[in-house]
Amino acid sequence: MLKFVKNHMDSISGIEIYPIISLLIFFIFFVVLFWWVITAKKEYINNVSNIPLDNQNHTEL
Structure with missing residues (x-):
């Protein structure tokens, strides 16, 4: 399962920017x-x- 996810994520172009954006928002x-x-x-x-x-x-209900 993990191998499938890794291979699938590698096929998406520009996905490496999302962890950087998440870290910047958090910081x-x-x-x-x-x-x-x-x-x-x-x-x-x-x-x-x-x-x-x-x-x-x-005030009391």
Whole structure:
């Protein structure tokens, strides 16, 4: 089965670009996420982290 898949994948022209594109998307996503975390304002982080503890906005169903 693996031999069939390898032979089939080799027959597709330009397929070698897809792993490179996937790696670039993965890397860029985490670089942007890291940049956002580093540059986020402390006040925003504190407000968001206190949302689960805030009982004023709690409504019962």
